[in-house]
Structures are given as C-alpha cells and as structure tokens.
Amino acid sequence: MRRLGITPVFKQITWDRKDSFLDSNEIDCLWGSFTMSGRTDDYRWAGPYMYSRQVVVARKDRGINSFADLKGKRIAVQSTSKPEHIILSGEDDRIQGVSAVYSMSTMSELYASLRKGYIDAAAGHEVAIKRFVDTNPQQFIILDETLYKSELGVAFKKGRCDDIPDILNDILKQMIDDGTIKKIAESYGINADISMGDN
Template identity: 35%
Template sequence: MKKSLLVKVLSGVMAVAFLFAGCGNTDKAGSNGADKSWDEIKEKGELVLGLDDSFPPMGYRDDNNEIVGYDIDLAKEVASRLGIELKLQPINWDTKDQELNTGNIDCIWNGMTITDTLKKVVLFSDPYMNNQQVLVVMADSSYQTKEDLAGKSIALQAGSSAKIALESKEDFKASLKEVVELKDNTLCMMDLQTGNVDAVLMDEIVARYFIQMKGEKYRVLDEGLAAEEYGIGFRKNDVQLMTKINDTLKEMAADGTITKISEKWFGKDISTIGK
C-alpha cells in the first residue's frame, strides 16, 4: 500500500472513532442529543436537592436535627406527585453552582435568588417568591437608615445575593468600615448579638422569620437594598427536569396546595408562581 493511501485510510478510521466517541459523550442526552434529564431522575427514582441547611424558614435543621422548611415542604409534595424519593443534600452555599454542575445534586432549592450572574451557569424555574435584601440591627440600637451605618461593620453570608446587593450600592459599601463574610446567616446574627458587627445584610424572608422566632431583639431598617425573586436552579441542559417540576408547582398553585404551605410558614400566602 502506498504511503499516501495508508495515511488516508488511517485518517478515515480516526474520524469514525472520534465520531462514535463524541456520540457516547453526550451529557444528560440520548444519542440524538435529546434532553433525558427527567427520564433519568424517574429511572433512578430519586431527586437530590442541594440546600444550605441553616436558612430558616426555607430549609434548616429543627430541634430534632431534621431538615424542615417552606422549600422542603414544597419539594416533598412535588416528589410525591411525581412518584420519586426526595434526598436532601446539604452543600456549601458558596460553591452551589459547582455542586450542581459536577452532578453532586440535581437541583438547588433553598431560597436561591435569581441573578444575571447565576443565569449564565444555572437554568432557573419560574420565580416562586419575592424577596429583598435588608439590613438587620439590634432593636435597641440608634441606627434608623443605612446612612447611619457609615464607619460601621456589617456581616453577610458568603456566596449569597446579599453580597451582590452590596456590590450594587457602591457608595454605601464605601462608607462602611468593614464587611464580614460568614458561612451562614445564623453566624451573622450571632455576630450581631455579640457586638462584633453593627448590622447584618440578609434576605427579608429569613430576617422576618428569625425575628419572629427570637422575639423583639432585632429590628429591620425600613429601606431595603435590592428587590429579588427566588427560583429553583438546575443544570443548563436539564430543561426536561426543570419543566416537569415547574409544571407540578403550577398544579399545586392551582389546587391551593402552595397556599396552604405558605400559610403554614408565613401566616399568609406570599407565593408568586402561577399568579
């Protein structure tokens, strides 16, 4: 066989090999590229939900160390209707998108704020609740506005939308003495109580619930920093799975189930999906 012919034959064999290798390397898809994300969840019979287990009232550990919360009740009902098991997987919130995209979890469902930055790497469901970032101070402090915190220290949760909200308020951030980033909001509130910081920047939903549970020890300043919406996060290609869960939530909204769950946790219906 001539050398030129041999080269052509080998090139053809390599091209076919690469073609088949590419077909076998599809992510969450069949050989024709179709999205199989819900089919795979249905086949394994389990949805792995990633969450910060210290984020009341959306998802947190109760006195019996059981993970409970508004989002947990929603997810359990969705799983029940879809005939699958729900596995709750606590994660490091600062690396939530990596946890999702490496396949350690199937979705992030824990009061996650929809942001332009996250939209680049995460597929979101329809928004299901409104929220805003607020400043929490001790009830007996003299602080009334965010301007009163000039030269003071605030705490926030690392990797949270509170940090994004603060970055968007450049003048306010520049006026602060220090910004302390901690693992979760519970630690932030502990720092506030001990006087290590003067205020905490956090989700209003969480702040109001925390104050309700802890009494009148804390106070929320009237002016919020940024309006937000909560959504459920999925891998960008998992449209089938997102649609299945999103449609189930809409059914739950239509038959009044979400209203009942919202009233259980908040005393009123504050949900937005299906409305």
C-alpha cells in the same frame, strides 16, 4: 415534592461552593431561596415560583432604624450573595459609609456574630431573616426598606438532559394558580402580596 412523585433528600452545603456540588452531581438542584435574577443563563431553571426581598436586620441597641443609619456600622452578608454584591459595590446610594463588611460562608455564622454583637447588622433573604428575628424579637429589628427584590427559582445544572426541571416548572405554576404557594408563604409569616409579586 409529592406532586412530582419524588422523595427529596435535603443536603446542607457550603454556599460559596454551590456550583462545584452541582457540577459533581453531589446534589441535583439548588433550592433554597436562590435568586434567578441576573443568573437566568447560568442554570436550567424551574420557576420563578415566588419573589423574595433581601432585607437588613439590625441589633436594636445600635440605633439603626434605616439604611442611612448603617453609616459607620459593621454589617455581615453571606459570601456570593446578592447583598454582598450590592453592599460591596456601593451601587445602592442609600447605604453609604459602612465601616466594615464581613462575608461569611453560612447564615449560622452570620446570626451568631449578630447575637454576640460582633456586627451591628446583617443582610439576607426575608424568609431566613424573619425566622431568625422571631427567636428574639426584643433584640433585633428588620428595617422597613427593601435592599433588593428578586425572582426565586430552582436551579439545575445546564445541559441536564432529563425533563424533571420542566415537570417541576409546570407543578410550581399549578401551585401558584391553586394558591398553595401563597398559603405556604403565609404560614411562615411572609407578606403573600409581596412574595407573589403583587406589590
């Protein structure tokens, strides 16, 4: 935000109420691994600034090494997320016969359930999932298969009349061109080739 000349104030929100927070002006934008794909007409966007994989993390003691192994297993997703839609709709033929799908309000609830063994696996953004797995790599595994690959952007309320979204969009493009976003991705242990859309 230094290049934009604004000091950000970060707020944690209940994700399935994100639109009400945006509509009430309690927040100015949604910037948290938010997927543009399929939502381009719902918001005023800055981006895409990188790509994100939706992945599945599993407990190592449950014998899950591929999507096929999720048959008969319990999996958790965040409410209103892309993984929730994919798994509940059954549109991915690689994931069949899951015994239960739990939709949770926050990723913290999801991680707690995974730690305690209430669920066998969970799905979400690679960046967030990898950060969780790094806290206990002996207990959890990220499956190699990609559930979904999406464009990430910063969402503003439609009808916003100022030029901040356009200015931010230009700044994000500069940060892509000068390699800044790639360096940030690598600092979090994310595959930069995938995150920048090269693969």
